[in-house]
Amino acid sequence: xxxxxxxxxxxxxxxxxxxxxxxxxxxxxxxxxxxxxxxxxxxxxxxxxxxxxxxxxxxxx
Numbered sequence: 001x002x003x004x005x006x007x008x009x010x011x012x013x014x015x016x017x018x019x020x021x022x023x024x025x026x027x028x029x030x031x032x033x034x035x036x037x038x039x040x041x042x043x044x045x046x047x048x049x050x051x052x053x054x055x056x057x058x059x060x061x
């Protein structure tokens with residue numbers, strides 16, 4: 001199965017993993033070692049960040 005290219009930068013993924021408290025797992029086992037729930041929470045967190053950024057941009061206009 002072909003791997004898809006990540007939309008999130010490695011830096012952003014690392015920062016979110018640190019905020020959510022499972023970066024130690026990423027360091028030990030790589031991204032494949034995280035739980036599906038943690039991956040889902042990462043996506044949810046990234047979406048919330050994007051929505052906040054869009055709202056701030058809209059308010060600045």
